Amino acid sequence: MLVASRGMPQQRTDPNGESMLETTVVVIGGGATGAGTFRDLCMRGVPTILLEQGGLAHGTSSRFHGLLHSGGRYAVGDNDSARECIEENTIVRRIGHQCVEETEGFFVLTPEDDPDYVQGWVEACAKAGIAAAEVDVHEALRLEPNLSPAIRRVFRVPDACVDGFRLVLHNAMSAQRYGGRMLTYHKAVAIHQQNGKVCGVTAHNTLTNEDVEIACSCVVNAAGSWSGRIAALAGLDVAVSPDRGTLVVFNHRFTSRVVNRLHPGSDGDIFVPHGSITILGTTSTTTDRPDDTIPTTAEVQRLLAIGEPLFPDVRNYRILRAFAGTRPLYTPGNASGRKASRGFHVVDHGSEGLEGMVSIFGGKLTTYRLMAERAADTVCKKLGVTAPCRTAEEALIPDPDKATLALAARHFPMAGLKIMADRLGDDLPSVLDAAKAKKENPLLCECEMVSLAEIEHVARDAATHSLTDIRLRTRLGMGTCQGTFCSLRTIAALAEHNIPLDIPPTENMRRFLQERWKGLRPALWGIQAREMELGRAVYAGVLNLDGAAHEQNC
Amino acid sequence: MNMHISPDKCIACTTCVVQCPVAEATTKFLGPRMIGPAYERFRLLGLAEDASLHYCANCKNCDISCPQGVPVSSLNMLARAEQCRHHSPSLRDWILGHGELMARWLRHVPAPLKNFGMLNPLTREVLDALGIDKRATLPAFATQTFRQMFAHIRQPGHKRKVIYYPGCYVDVYDPTTGVDMVWALNRAGYDVIVPNEVVCCGLPLVSNGFWQHAHANAERNLRELAGWRDKGLPLLTGCPSCALMFRTDLLEYFPDLISKYGPCRLEDAQKFLLETMDDALFEATSTAPVVSQHVIYHAPCHLRAQGNGLPGLALLRRIPGVNVDNADAGCCGISGSYGFKKEKYDIAQTIGSRLFAAIRESGAATAVSECGTCRVQIRHGSGLPAKHPVSILRQHLEGLH
Incomplete structure (x- = not known):
């Protein structure tokens, strides 16, 4: 068992004048999962430093369509994930209302979709605990007049929109309120071990080109699409394949609800109103680079074609831009793309001979808090910290008076x-x-x-x-x-x-x-x-x- | 209702901000781009309205200047209507929006009594407290409405007929302009029909936030005018704001009515006269000597917004003896009833100051403009008398000097 050092991260200067930090846990990855774990550990009193290679949410957490899933999309294919989604969806609305817009969502059956899919989907939603009530098509068109008048059936689900960047920022703010320290533009370049135990991390400041040594007894690898590379720093080999998704941003909000096509999960079938804009996405293609984020015209055209049955005017709406991100799919046994599980896995690398190293693989933004809780649980167990997780109860940011x-x-x-x-x-x-x-x-x-x-x-x-x-x-x-x-x-x-x-x-x-x-x-x-x-x-x-x-x- | 126009066409070039007379005169207005297409993206998000929306004068210089064809003023008016649905406009705005209706209610009260009632210093204090600035010159009720006077006009009995839509300003405050218009159309070879059913075009109602009333007026007008249109008669008006309302605004505001009745374009009566009167008709009668007169012309914003040239100015230039300057000094500031409002009076005077100076410095003894409230503002700001082009036409051709 490792012993938690007392107090919050300490800074000291070694005899060579190099920067030297000391803490108990280093969390690598300033996305939703990393920031969530950072917050969770700090709230439990564990001294923690967060490392992020770019700015906060520089990776996938700012490169998705901003959907806080009700779970409806996963109900048929992965009912356990769907249940996690609806539970976490409820929690995130409560603790992070500043980051969430409670729009609700529609699942819409278009003439191009298989009507026989509906019954199974309704049953799967019920099984997962997702409220999915049918809405009269006329009423749906009154609520969303830009939807195609040809649509066949509409169901209302508790989808919501979430600002990924803000969610990460507010988690980090909360962690800092509990004494956590955050180093952005710091890339983890080495994970040090001694006698099979983690003992430190070297972080490279990408702005000043200086290295920072951080002594710690635990590392949480929450680097998302980059987590395979971080694991490799510790000599571990894990099956993470980045999966590239492209999205299109429209200049205005032509739907006030999330609109999904009611069919088995596919490319380009979700419209999400996001503040002043609307986002359509996403594609799914395997890539070997976590930073493969330059979208192509062909992808944009493909998305428009798929979006048209829902919003016939979609080509007349002005496109602001397109962007791409990579999903950190965990793919043991070589499952890939949409077939790969959207579930997450917390791996304690102690069993592989490296004590103090914990990785979180897979998952999705909606369940970031649960992922963080599980990772923090694993770390706390190692550290002998018994404080319970409180991230589901306490608001990320207190409301201004x-x-x-x-x-x-x-x-x-x-x-x-x-x-x-x-x-x-x-x-x-x-x-x-x-x-x-x-x-x-x-x-x-x-x-x-x-x-x-x-x-x-x-x-x-x-x-x-x-x-x-x-x-x-x-x-x-x-x-x-x-x-x-x-x-x-x-x-x-x-x-x-x-x-x-x-x-x-x-x-x-x-x-x-x-x-x-x-x-x-x-x-x-x-x-x-x-x-x-x-x-x-x-x-x-x-x-x-x-x-x-x-x-x-x- | 809850109608929205897509804000997508705006590329944020801010040309409209540079051309907006209100934004130039006060920082209380965030400017047409911000309050129009930029804010529309937040209206769609359900954001509360910005207070400065009420500072848009609906003068339409944004629409005129926009290189991308964004209907900026309509975005603003739709937003104002939506806001007024939730927060009823003030009594002051009701009064300013319903000039024609009030005149109808008071039609049996003799004009001197009405005018004393409305314009005496005590009433002006009360109106001032309601928000109509006591420094503003309000138009006075005419002794007879245009339609009352029209009923007594004996027309020559030409076979060719036109429909004349007087507009509420001519009908209530300025009937002689309407009578002059009938005289000019008769001289051009047309008998004039003024349909009894037509009412105010609704522009003052829209600007003051009375959307449903404007809709009712539009329906009444379109129902009546569509019939005449279908008979092939030319539909004319001498008022640029009425013309603009029928030509573009109604199409954007009330697509339901347009699909029911079809669009009813009101042609510019000055343009019609220009095209139908041959040179001989511009010769004064033998008894009327050519009298030279120097006038200065102001083009109303709502005329320029139609992209129809300046037919009123061209008409003036064809009158023998008339020497006309084009003031070309932008907006007069009044924008219907905007400049009467207490919080906007000073803004309107600032906007109009360039025009007032141009008029005073021109040396002309008379100002000319098609728009009734522009003329009120010009008289108020420059001290010169102001007339409609057809009145100048008649004055010269009939020798009424």
Whole structure:
């Protein structure tokens, strides 16, 4: 048995002047599962450091369609997963209402779907405990007038939408409130062992190129699609195959409910309203790279074709961008793609000769908390910690009190206040103070209603290095103009208010725009092509951004 | 209802913000792009309305300037209607939206009494407390409505007929413009029919948030006018706002009525006169000598929004003796009843100041514009008399100097 060190993670400097940290557990992976495990362990009083190679949720947790599954989709094929989904769905709504929009969902039988599938699906939902009541087609069309009038049957399920990035952020905020420490842009490059026991991790700071040594007695591998690579660092060989999924983002919300096709799980058959946008996805293809995230035009076309029976006007809605992520499928015995289980597995590598190493494989965002609980249980058992898991009872973020909100209403002259309060979580009071100190607080990002005070606050955060980090926290640049107006405004405002980021302004803006444009390229037609031309005219033409570096050399 | 227009066409170029006279005059309005297509994405999400929606004047300069064809003002008006469904508009807005209805209620009260009742300083204080700025010049009720006067006009008995839609401003406040229009159409060779059934086009109702009332008016008008349209008669109006309402707004606001009755385009009466009157008709009668007159013309925003040129200006230019400047100084600020409202009076005066200066500096003794409330604002802001183009036409051709 390992002994938990007392107190929270300690920093010390070794004789060579290198950074040296000491903790009990290192969690690798700043996605939902990792951040959930981080929170769970911190709440149980276990000193924990979270390592993430990019920004929070840089991997799959920000690259999915934002669906908090009711489980309806898995009811027939994997009833146990379906039951887990509905149970966790209920819990996440309760503890993370700032991250969840309770939209409910429809399962819709189109003329192209097999009507005989319905009965079995209804029974499977009942077995899993998922409420699935039939809705009259006329009523469904009244509620969702953009649905195809040709649809045959509709069922209502408790699907919801979840902001993956915010969920991760709020878990991390909660963990930090309990003393946890988080290192983003730190990539685990070595896992050290002594006498068959884990004794430390080397993390490489990708921004400064410095290495950090962390002494610990336990490592939780929650690296999702990268978990095979992390296991390999410890000399273990596990069957994780990344499975690539592409999604399409539409400019507006043409459905106010999640809409699934009522047929065996397939590509491109779920529409999810997500804040101001709608997401359609996903495809499923095996890949050998966890970072295989560049979508293709062929995938976008395929998704539109599959989405058309549900929303006949789908080709007329403007596509903002496409993106791809990789699912961390756990595939012992070579199951792959949609056949691979969506269940998760907590593996204690002690049985393979490495004490103190725990991995979480597979799973999905909806069940992240349960996965984290199981992983934390395994770790606590090893550490002799008996504190029970409380992550299902305690809210991720305490609700702001009425006085704070009333104050906020005075300084944020916009109805977008609730949206802002939800995404800020613990940071709301600080942003309010910043806004109070200002004469005016203009919206720098009008498409997603992000104000100067909020951006300044996020930019000052130690975990913020780039405009992209600000984007993930605030939705800056994620709306209609995809960064055309807000990136320049933001970089200028930060320079004016003397808030430098690690990456210099021009380079920062260039990277930010390239990242935005990466998502535009695969669906570059229609109105979005006009938008792109405007962006190109502003940055490549007027500002000569692509020639700026060269010009300075002349 | 709960109707939405897709915000997808907006590419956020902000051309409309640059062209919006309200956004230029006050920071209380977030601007057409923000309140229109950008906010629409959040309305679809169920977000509460932004207070600045009420600062949109519905002048339609955003629609005019948008290179992508986004119906910005209609997005705003639909949003305002939705908001007014949940929060009833104020008594003040009811009064300003229902000018024609009030006039109908008060039709048996003699005009001097009505005007004394409405415009005396005490009433103005009361109205001011309700939110109608006491500094604003409100139009006075005419002694007789246009339709009362029209009933007594003996027309020449031409075979060719046109339908004239006077609009509520002409009917209630400015009947002589309507009488001048009938005179001009008669001279062009047409007898004029004014259908009794037609009512206010509904634009003031829409701007003030009375969507259901506007729908009822639209149905009544379309039912009546569709019949005349189907008989092949030209449908004319001299009021640009009425024309715009029938030409584009009704199509966007009430697709149910359009599919029931079909669109009823009201043609610009000035354009009709320009096309039907040959040169000989522009010669003054032998008894009327050519009198030279310098006037300055203001093109109403709702005329420019139709993309139909400036036929009123062209008409003025054909009148012998008339020397006309085009003010070309943007919006006058009034936007129907917007500039009468207490919280908007100063904004409207700021917007109109460029036009007022242009008019004063022109040296012209008379301003001309097709729009009734533009003329009210011009008189108020510049001190010059303001007339409709057909009144200038008649004045010169009949020698009524």
